[in-house]
Amino acid sequence: MMRALLRRVTPLVRVGEKIGLLDHIPPGLPEGAPRPxxxxxxxxxxxxxxxxxxxxxxxxxxxxxxxxxxxxxxxxxxxxxxxxxxxxxxxxxxxxxxxxxxxxxxxxxxxxxxxxxxxxxxxxxxxxxxxxxxxxxxxxxxxxxxxxxxxxxxxxxxxxxxxxxxxxxxxxxxxxxxxxxxxxxxxxxxxxxxxxxxxxxxxxxxxxxxxxxxxxxxxxxxxxxxxxxxxxxxxxxxxxxxPVFNYFQAALVLYQDKVLSARQVIFVALEMLDSGQYELGHLATSVQDIIRRGRVTREVALQLSEDASEAAKSGALSGRTDLPPFEQIAQSFRQRVRELGVIDAPPPTDEPLDYVRLVDEEHEHRRTRRKHGMS
Amino acid sequence: MHRIVVDAMGGDHAPDEIVQGAAEASLQLASAEIILVGDSAAVGRVLPRLRHDGARVRVHHAPTRVEMDEKPAEALAAKPDASIAVAVDLVARGEGDALVSAGNTGASVLACARRWPMLDGIRRAALAAVYPTELRRGEKDDPFSLILDVGATIDATAEDLVGFAVMGSAYAKLVSGNRRPRVALLSNGTEAGKGPPEVVAAHAALVATTELNFIGNIEGLDIPRGVADVVVTTGFVGNVVLKMLEGVSETVVRLARYAHKERLAWRLGLVALSSAIDQLKAITDWQQYGGAPLLGFRYPFIKAHGRSNARAVTNAIKVAHKALAGNLAANIARTMGELDERASRRAQGVTT
Structure with missing residues (x-):
């Protein structure tokens, strides 16, 4: 409370935060603001x-x-x-x-x-x-x-x-x-x-x-x-x-969670393609990988293909002359899912975690990495 | 992006070592996509345990496999959905650019021969093998020489042998970084007129029509010495030579083991020589080479050793990647085209 007051009254606190002498305390929600x-x-x-x-x-x-x-x-x-x-x-x-x-x-x-x-x-x-x-x-x-x-x-x-x-x-x-x-x-x-x-x-x-x-x-x-x-x-x-290898996989999971729309997933994909580090094939393989690991279902992937097709029709891909027609893209993605065959991913365990052991293991892991010259 | 198709179920240690090698290759080759063909459940059990790039390793399901000891033609007929058949088919359909397999050699070669077109100017394929030699070569100080054919084409004509020489030279240039590989024909004497008719005719054609660094004929004893970087022979002879080289090498190792057991003095002698033996082992470590190519088809095929471990598989994938990046197939086709042109000009010159 006192700090909050100080922050308002003196710019010295900001200077202190900037040079690292004082901790930056996030302001939180303004009074009366709805719950996020x-x-x-x-x-x-x-x-x-x-x-x-x-x-x-x-x-x-x-x-x-x-x-x-x-x-x-x-x-x-x-x-x-x-x-x-x-x-x-x-x-x-x-x-x-x-x-x-x-x-x-x-x-x-x-x-x-x-x-x-x-x-x-x-x-x-x-x-x-x-x-x-x-x-x-x-x-x-x-x-x-x-x-x-x-x-x-x-x-x-x-x-x-x-x-x-x-x-x-x-x-x-x-x-x-x-x-x-x-x-x-x-x-x-x-x-x-x-x-x-x-x-x-x-x-x-x-x-x-x-x-x-x-x-x-x-x-x-x-x-x-x-x-x-x-x-x-x-x-x-x-x-x-x-665990995700890239943000297209994260977007797929969030689409499955109904947090993102198909249109938003497309935008993530487009940014990845624009980076020059990914091609359509990499994205299709990323879909296959996350399905193979049992983190996204085939049904969701196919649903996304349909929803994305609608989004593409409504202009999500407008102006993208560098890409093949969306139906062709969707077809190659569906093909990649079909190629997968039988999925035998064991479901993630849902047992309580032994945090003390995990922390000890993490310290041991870090020591080993340091010993081998890694951070 | 180069798409390298890997037969995940081929080899003595498949799928574990193959998948592990592919996983490592996905981390080392940023511009490649690895397509693992095989039982997706088996591959899916191994892959998540390994460091890899999930955007660069894809799985293509194939429910069966050709075992190492199966008869190629029968196995392929009985199992059209075997991993090697599906893998070859993927490349043939343009869904992959090169193939790597540590599986049944006969089945791999036969599957390729049935589905893949030959390179322009090449009539028959040649399976190459690498072997360690006394002399080293190329900018990488490569201790391995190339011998072809070792079994893909049993009875080669003079024209085929010339094609093998062109392909072997192009491969050595690219993979060993050897700018002017020394190419030789294997014969029973170094003189141009020695050997069976096809070797004599090939000798004449290589001298007259190619710009290869053709050093003439060599004899069997010149092979391990490393006199030539590329040794050209028929599949029948090449296969006999290769098996004999392997047999001699295994016998030497067995004799050393015997010596180690028999007498203390011999044992001490071996200990004294251990660092030299280790060096020799490093030189003759075929795992670092990865595999040998099947040349002549429009797509590169790297045949890894049946006993390949993960490291050998990674290296075989890297060789396939190098073949694609260096346009090996196009280079061979271009050289064959030039050769044809030169031969027809000569023919015209003779007639006019």
Missing amino acids: RHTFRWDLDKTYLRTEFDSIVDLAKSAIETAADKQAYPGATALLRALRQDGNRICIVSGSPTQMRQVLAAKLALDGVEYDEFVLKNNLKNILRGRFRSLRAQIPYKLPAMLRSRIGAPAEHETLFGDDAEADAIIYCLYADLLAQRVSTDVLERVLVASRAYEDDAARILELARTVPKEDAVTRMFIHLDRRSPPLGYRRFGPRLV
């Missing part, structure tokens, strides 16, 4: 932005890149724009340092991506306080940021987007299970110990978890397979979490 229907939470690096930080050189390069140099993954911008419609909220929580706010905000502006919250990691504060564990910490940073955001604006539904570079799958599931009251305080405490959170940070997180409005709100989570991790590794997180 859907919040989409996005990570930035390796989820929205193609960022390399596998080596010191990569890190340095990423730090000095301009907004224009930064590249979004094909389809991500179109997807974010589509999700922003209908009064939905876009909340970005990134592990990038606060000092990069200006360039990252400029990149999002260049892409025409609007957002409601944009939280970055205050690593300068961590260094000044001698909290070096916090520099690499994932759960003690992201989880409270998400809880705080939800306390400020609790939406009916939430969809989360992360990647396979770090612990996003664990954090997102933990967050979802906390909201749905499937994780006890005792378990959360043990998870925070396992994730090496500082005591006062842990106490704050426990308090946030206690006060956050409880609801089974997280309906879907996407893990962008930037490292091309084996998708089977994500089966244990249950059917709500879908």
